Amino acid sequence: MRILLDVMSGDRPPHELIQGGVNAAKRQRVDILFAGDPDVVAHALAHEKEKLGSQFAILPCSQIIEMADSPVKAVREKTDSSMVRGLQALRDREVDAFVSPGNTGAIVAGAIFTLGRVSGIPRPGLMVSLPTLCGPDILVIDVGANSDCQPDHLLHFALMGATYARDVMRIAQPQVALLNIGGEQNKGNRLATEAYNLLRGAELPFAGNVEAHHLITDRPVDVVVCDGFVGNIFLKATEGGVTAVTGILRHSIHRFLLAKLGALLLCRTFGTIRKTLSYQRRGGAPLLGVNGPVVIAHGRSDAVAIESAIDVARREAEAGLVERFARGLAGWSRDGG
Amino acid sequence: MRILLDVMSGDRPPHELIQGGVNAAKRQRVDILFAGDPDVVAHALAHEKEKLGSQFAILPCSQIIEMADSPVKAVREKTDSSMVRGLQALRDREVDAFVSPGNTGAIVAGAIFTLGRVSGIPRPGLMVSLPTLCGPDILVIDVGANSDCQPDHLLHFALMGATYARDVMRIAQPQVALLNIGGEQNKGNRLATEAYNLLRGAELPFAGNVEAHHLITDRPVDVVVCDGFVGNIFLKATEGGVTAVTGILRHSIHRFLLAKLGALLLCRTFGTIRKTLSYQRRGGAPLLGVNGPVVIAHGRSDAVAIESAIDVARREAEAGLVERFARGLAGWSRDGG
Numbered sequence: 001m002r003i004l005l006d007v008m009s010g011d012r013p014p015h016e017l018i019q020g021g022v023n024a025a026k027r028q029r030v031d032i033l034f035a036g037d038p039d040v041v042a043h044a045l046a047h048e049k050e051k052l053g054s055q056f057a058i059l060p061c062s063q064i065i066e067m068a069d070s071p072v073k074a075v076r077e078k079t080d081s082s083m084v085r086g087l088q089a090l091r092d093r094e095v096d097a098f099v100s101p102g103n104t105g106a107i108v109a110g111a112i113f114t115l116g117r118v119s120g121i122p123r124p125g126l127m128v129s130l131p132t133l134c135g136p137d138i139l140v141i142d143v144g145a146n147s148d149c150q151p152d153h154l155l156h157f158a159l160m161g162a163t164y165a166r167d168v169m170r171i172a173q174p175q176v177a178l179l180n181i182g183g184e185q186n187k188g189n190r191l192a193t194e195a196y197n198l199l200r201g202a203e204l205p206f207a208g209n210v211e212a213h214h215l216i217t218d219r220p221v222d223v224v225v226c227d228g229f230v231g232n233i234f235l236k237a238t239e240g241g242v243t244a245v246t247g248i249l250r251h252s253i254h255r256f257l258l259a260k261l262g263a264l265l266l267c268r269t270f271g272t273i274r275k276t277l278s279y280q281r282r283g284g285a286p287l288l289g290v291n292g293p294v295v296i297a298h299g300r301s302d303a304v305a306i307e308s309a310i311d312v313a314r315r316e317a318e319a320g321l322v323e324r325f326a327r328g329l330a331g332w333s334r335d336g337g
Numbered sequence: 338m339r340i341l342l343d344v345m346s347g348d349r350p351p352h353e354l355i356q357g358g359v360n361a362a363k364r365q366r367v368d369i370l371f372a373g374d375p376d377v378v379a380h381a382l383a384h385e386k387e388k389l390g391s392q393f394a395i396l397p398c399s400q401i402i403e404m405a406d407s408p409v410k411a412v413r414e415k416t417d418s419s420m421v422r423g424l425q426a427l428r429d430r431e432v433d434a435f436v437s438p439g440n441t442g443a444i445v446a447g448a449i450f451t452l453g454r455v456s457g458i459p460r461p462g463l464m465v466s467l468p469t470l471c472g473p474d475i476l477v478i479d480v481g482a483n484s485d486c487q488p489d490h491l492l493h494f495a496l497m498g499a500t501y502a503r504d505v506m507r508i509a510q511p512q513v514a515l516l517n518i519g520g521e522q523n524k525g526n527r528l529a530t531e532a533y534n535l536l537r538g539a540e541l542p543f544a545g546n547v548e549a550h551h552l553i554t555d556r557p558v559d560v561v562v563c564d565g566f567v568g569n570i571f572l573k574a575t576e577g578g579v580t581a582v583t584g585i586l587r588h589s590i591h592r593f594l595l596a597k598l599g600a601l602l603l604c605r606t607f608g609t610i611r612k613t614l615s616y617q618r619r620g621g622a623p624l625l626g627v628n629g630p631v632v633i634a635h636g637r638s639d640a641v642a643i644e645s646a647i648d649v650a651r652r653e654a655e656a657g658l659v660e661r662f663a664r665g666l667a668g669w670s671r672d673g674g
Binding site (some may be wrong): 238334 | 407414485487516521523524525526527529549550551553555563565567569570571575579582583586589593595601602603606609
């Protein structure tokens, strides 16, 4: 298994991302092809025992797609960027999966342009795996690949999400729900009501509507679908709520001596909070529906987050998800079997 | 100042809501007209010193609009409900403001039907006032009155929100922003990009796009506008993030003795978290743009929340916001003056 890691497009310096790749290579038994400035990569790898050759190789690139770049323009014009060259390496089967912490819009545009969509899937969907307080992660798709969606797109997100839950997460009978502003059938905007009817009529394990306030605490279903604008707002608002509470805690702990002592006694709890809810340090988001495993890591990803994103990419590639999507998304029944 | 309190439509028993009205009457120098079952109200008031007559009166009603009722149907058919009779009392100027913890959709439909929209305002907007970690509350409008919006609706939400910030919250030069999935001008779905252009071109203190993850921690602006579907998802996802962290804390504190001791030392901090971020116990959401001050309290409102919602209604009525809206929403400049 060989993973392409784009080390130039994130917010953090390349050597931190390279470290994530090195750690993944050691612990996950994968080979890494680093796309980026060859001098920077060679320098960062100088102290590694394996060095170049066996587990590590360099795909030299001279350009960087920046976070502020206009996605389509950047992908068209920066043809020697780590992102575009990396996607081409995946297309040409030089690697089995692609990981980048870069500009989400550019990765989506580049992946559609370079790899193409899986036949029969109208729009790829970006999926995140959110930790919950009561069981495995909950999957949310789409969280930002498509700002304007049609009901049919949500149906395909549901089918891809359910397949991912079954084949990658090994959940036997995954349940899918629609993110909405109320539980009843007629709730929501036009897209939500039309998507509800489409999902209810499809051969699919559909559990109806879910609301945003209890997904993490109660994990009512395995997969939640929504349009990319709403999914992105959901994700960032959740992060905002978590940050607000932890911000108050941190402030008090610095300010009051007794609180400092209390925090010491609660350090195991704080560790759990950090481990469970620090979304920016966790995993990566698979872009499902393009011809190749593409994982978008958070822009602020450090070595730990990159290692986790490589794990997500490896597991998707091992499960053969793209090939499964290409054979068609039918074959579900309403009880998830 | 006389406030109508609908005591039948919430999730909690009427006597708890009546207690909130009684407390408000004592502390805010308002008179309360309780809409509901006269026996229930009279019984709950039996121990009050002032009793009926001076500060308290009953508007007897025989029906209740339930949370699960279909909004338009319920408002049309349950003409002797506390909600409909209460809105009629506001229309007929028997009271100065209306407060209900009932079915949001039914209150919106009932208010439009009974009171009518303020001339020139295409859609009323439901606004919440969210506590922040660094200053006054931040206002978010719309959080659920309109699931499908046009750019023009968002412009009016912005103008109403800015006027509320200036005239009720006494913020001298309120800044307004658009809730979006990125900071740049061309980000977001079709509604967001069109609304951005409309807001930028309007005579309005518009500060551009804001993202959902830092509204509570950084309070980048005074007023945030969005469509009601997105606003409702934002609100509930924020609540979900807060609940997740406090849930982990609560769980640990019950489980580990050391954590229990730590929590005791942090009790002042936990009090701050509860006070700052327990949205369901706070205030009420004004429905701006209908002909009369209408405040929708959270369905789970207890006496404290009802008292707070009455405070919101009183302040809106005192500021004469409806009259100001009726005189037109122009008169803003781009720097908020």
